[in-house]
Amino acid sequence: MSSLIALFSFIIIISCSCSSIFAQQPYVREDTTECNEKHNSSSSLGYFCNGVNRSCQTFITFRAVPPYTTLAAISKLLAADPSQISALNSNKTTFGTNKLVIVPVTCSCHGGYYQSNTSYIIKPQDTYLAIANNTFQGITTCQALENQKGNPNRFELETNENITVPLRCACPTKSQVDLGVKYLMSYLVDYDDDDSTISEDFGVDNELLLKANQLTDIDNTIYPFTTLLVPLQSPPTNSSTIVRPPPPPPPPPRTSTPTIFSSNTSSNRNWLYALYGAVGGGSFVLLLGALIYCLVFCRRKKKADPTLVPANSTRLDQEKTVKISxxxxxxxxxxxxxxxxxxxxxxxxxxxxxxxxxxxxxxxxxxxxxxxxxxxxxxxxxxxxxxxxxxxxxxxxxxxxxxxxxxxxxxxxxxxFATNGALSDWIYNEKNNGKCLSWSQRIQIALDVATGLNYLHCFTTPSHVHKDIKCSNILLDSDFRAKIANFCLVRSTNAQQENEFSLTNHIVGTIGYLAPEYLENGLVSTKLDVYAFGVLLLEMLAGTEVSFLYKENRDLSHVYSGVLNNERKESLKQFMDPSMQEKYPSELVGFVVQIIDLCIKKNPEIRPPIEEVVKLLSKALSSSLTWESSIK
Missing domain, CATH: 3.30.200.20 (Phosphorylase Kinase; domain 1)
Known part of the structure; x- marks a missing residue:
């Protein structure tokens, strides 16, 4: 046994020495959401300063999304030269949504980690995770933000406070420079990316790209909204950012050795051949040692299987988006x-x-x-x-x-075409221009929305989360029946049960409607829509935008606490939409408010499934119609 352990230790030494020839940095994987972790084994704090130079010119990528779709907005956000960005991107000044933008930056070593610094002003409801994964799309991390000298504690972010944002970048190592690498571009991984398509897009040898990120042909899983270092011999061009066409039929298996950047002299070629032999021999010894180790300790690592991957580490090819053509x-x-x-x-x-x-x-x-x-x-x-x-x-x-x-x-x-437009045009006091929905119309609209969500959650395969339920995304037809619209953020879920979650690194949506577990930790489930529906129902009854409530620094529960405590007359006047002029059934308001209270519970497991909400609202509508007929 001791000899096997000694052999395995020897294998580790060999593998580390061989990988150091090529390896630049460990790939960050999904650690970007583990904000409490302060270790840097996966470069979540930043790429290590192990390059030839402590400072270098390099490139990062950014995808244009509102409000960052113009040259001025992107250059200001990333503290980059707008003229250089324009020159690298076909002299454009505006970019289509999701267009990949190449951004030149100066990368320098600070506190042992490479970074390119910019600044950011805290907005209401911001967290380090939201700033890193939503605003900056993963080109920084919550751990790096918290670790940045001078930045406040993550629990004490104050609106309008200016913080330093370290953008992820790196400079080539000596071994990479010897192979002709001049730049390490920090590339933001998208849903339809894998290592081979990225290599093809930028004309890079795939083996070199994998080893630059300490990945292998077997362990090559990458995740959206993380950075992958792309080793380049020359600056990237805008042609690399064109949407790639549908993939051609797979080529026959390769029989030749993959080509690394070619050298101009035969002596360099001989050196590369020798290097191939050394690496190949080392790899063989490593595989042999690993096999012995696995047999002895019975801990054979299973090859990744999409059916075995946890919900918070879904493999890229499970979430690939079909390219439109x-x-x-x-x-x-x-x-x-x-x-x-x-x-x-x-x-x-x-x-x-x-x-x-x-x-x-x-x-x-x-x-x-x-x-x-x-x-x-x-x-x-x-x-x-x-x-x-x-x-x-x-x-x-x-x-x-x-x-x-x-x-x-x-x-x-x-x-x-929805004849009566968006629900927001009818319920916000400052926008409704005298329009007023009756009590029964509001309950019918709420029931329609809940019914539509129930269809998405329970009757599509797989089930779907809308992720952007809000009044402006609810349209009303000629009979004031509601229709859910705007499915651009919809996401399928592989959860088998109602209380199961998956993870995302990209926080998107409308502030005020975002559930706490999603905003803080990136947890995705159908309970996101239940929370947003509760906020929407609250707005429908109060006639007030939720953003106004946040401006008042009030917890949502304060709005209806009086109603729940049965302080009837005065609390109803303060709570209900004044445009209704008390034309509502007092005995039913408390019942609907209790539905709101259930939907916006902080703990998602306590929130009811949307099908339960449908049942409750059906009862409320039936009682409302009875009340309405009694007063005519």
């Missing part, structure tokens, strides 16, 4: 006859060439096709997730997609 559109037409592919000329005629008179709001236009009103939404980026879901579902409480169009880099999604 004309072929994909044609397949949609074959799958669902209700999805029509429109020409741009048809949509131009429907909207009077997208005139200002046809504009509803934002990038949504009203049009008329074959005598029927339609809502036409102009979009950029990958819309496959929304199309994939909408072409499969059919429910009266979900907005219906009737067609799509693609023209000159823009997508146009054609929806059924």
């Amino acid at each position: 004309l072929e994909f559109l044609e397949s949609l037409s074959d799958i669902a006859q209700s999805i029509k592919v429109y020409s741009i000329e048809e949509l131009q005629r429907a909207t009077n060439d997208f005139s200002i008179n046809s504009l509803i709001e934002g990038s949504v236009y009203r049009g008329e096709i074959d005598g029927n009103p339609k809502a036409i939404k102009k979009m950029e980026g990958d819309v496959s997730k929304e199309i994939n879901l909408l072409q499969k579902i059919n429910h009266s409480c979900l907005i219906r997609l009737s067609g799509v169009c693609f023209n000159e880099g823009h997508w146009y999604l054609v929806y059924e």
Whole structure:
């Protein structure tokens, strides 16, 4: 036994010496969400200062998302030279949503870690995790923010406070420089990325990329919104950021040795051949030692299986988004006859060439096709997730997609038209312009929304989380029946039970509607929608935007505490939408407020499943209609 242990120790020494020839930094994996961990075994605090130089010029990537879609906004956020960003990105000054932007930075060693510093002003409800994973998309980490000298304790972030943000970057090691590497670009991994596609996009040898991040052909799982170092011989070009086409058929197995950056002299080639032999021999010894170790201690590591991966470490290929193409559109037409592919000329005629008179709001236009009103939404980026879901579902409480169009880099999604617009136009006191929904209409709308969510949670395979339930995403038809809209943030869940969660590194949504477990720890489940629904129901009764309540620094429970405590008359006046002028059943308000209280519990396991909310609201509606008929 002692000889085996000695052999294994020897193997470890050999493997470390061999890997140090190529390895730059350990890949961060999913440790970006473990904000309490202060170790740096996976580079969560930053990349180590082990390069030839303590400072270097390098590149990071960033994906344009509102409000950071202009050259000025991105350069200010990342403290980068706007002229250099423009030059690297085809002289553009604006970028489409999800467009990859190459950003040049100066990377320097601070406290043992490489970083490029920028600053950020704290906003209401910000946490280090939200700043790192939402605003900066993973180009920094919550651990690095907390570890930064001068930054406040993570529990004491104050609005408008200016903090230092260390962006993740690194400089090449000597062995990498010897192989021709001049830059280590910090690349933000996306859902459809894997190591081979990234290597192909930037013209990099895959073996060199893997070893630069201490990954292997077997252990090569990467996760969205983490950084992967890409070794480059020359500055990256904008051509690398073009959306890649659908993958070709797989090539035959390679029989030759992978090519590393070629040398100009035969002596260098001979040196590389010798190096290959040394590494190959070391790898063989390492594999032999590992096999002996596993047999002795019965701890054989199973190869990653998508069915065995925990919910918080879903492999990338499980979450790949289908890249939209004309072929994909044609397949949609074959799958669902209700999805029509429109020409741009048809949509131009429907909207009077997208005139200002046809504009509803934002990038949504009203049009008329074959005598029927339609809502036409102009979009950029990958819309496959929304199309994939909408072409499969059919429910009266979900907005219906009737067609799509693609023209000159823009997508146009054609929806059924909701005559009475967004719910937000009817319930916010400062916006409703005299419009007023009755008590029964509000309960019916709430029931419709809950019913639509129940369909997404329980009757789609897999189940889906909407992730952006709010009043502006609820549309009302001519009969004031609600339809859930805007599915661009929807996410499928592999949870087998109601209380199961998965993790995300990218916090998105609307402040005020975001559940605490999602905002603080990135936990995703159907209970996110239940929490947001509770906030929406609160707004419907109070006639007040939740953002106003946060400006008042009040906990949501304060708004309805009086009602729950049966302080009837005065509490109802303060709580209810004043536009209703007390035309509501006092005995039912407390019942609905209790539903709100259940939905916005801090502990997600205590919140009811949405199907229970549907049952409760059905009772409330029945009683409301009885009350309404009694007062006529």
